[in-house]
Amino acid sequence: MSKLTKNQKAVIAKYDAAKEYKLAEACGLVKEITYTKFDASVELHVNLGVDPRKANQMVRGVVTLPHGTGKTTRVLVLCTPDKENEAKEAGADYVGLDEYIEKIKGGWTDVDVIICTPSVMAKVGIIGRILGPRGLMPNPKTGTVTMEVGKAVKEVKAGKIDFKVDKTGIVHAAIGKVSFSAEQINDNAKELLSAIIKLKPQALKGTYMKAVSICSTMSPGIRVDVKSVE
16 A cells, blocks of 8 residues: 655645535635645536436526636637627637637637627537537537627636536536635536526426535545535
8 A cells, every 4th residue: 555645645634535524614624634735626516307318307597606616718709700800809718710620620619618609600500529528618508609709708707607417427527726815716606506406407307416525636525515505
């Protein structure tokens, strides 16, 4: 068995892997047990009692985190020329249409969010097989297919994220950085959890929120008492 490092020993001294912590307590603890030299992301993982294979149990939505995500979100807007200035003035990193579709066909996907207008969806659909697996395909349900491209860009830059339950029934989302205060992390976590709770499928029978955990990029997961968030 390998010897524990100094940091690993420090984590063990502060954290009980078998314990379920109240959300506010867990948000403070995740800062204390993170020893990375970089500003690690803080992630929330929510295990739901849904069957994602059934359309009436799919959980997907958008939420604007009150304190943002802490990272710079690179936004590409695919639109016609009449919408380009609106997108640029709102802070979009890349704006255009045909030239970016060709770049994406060539393998370029160096963005975090793609927003487009309804009129160009036919062209965007051609690269759907590239964007889909990367979670970049614009979707009206997440507000990324819209005529109000300026508003959409500002919302994404301000901390709007979309989330979706994966095939194992878990929602994974980055909710901030370790440099955030415990209160900011807690506020963001509560906002996301509230959005997930509101999306509880009517067809679901049994427990909806089975388990919640919070961690940073390099920390162990901290179990959260589900009763403290429902």
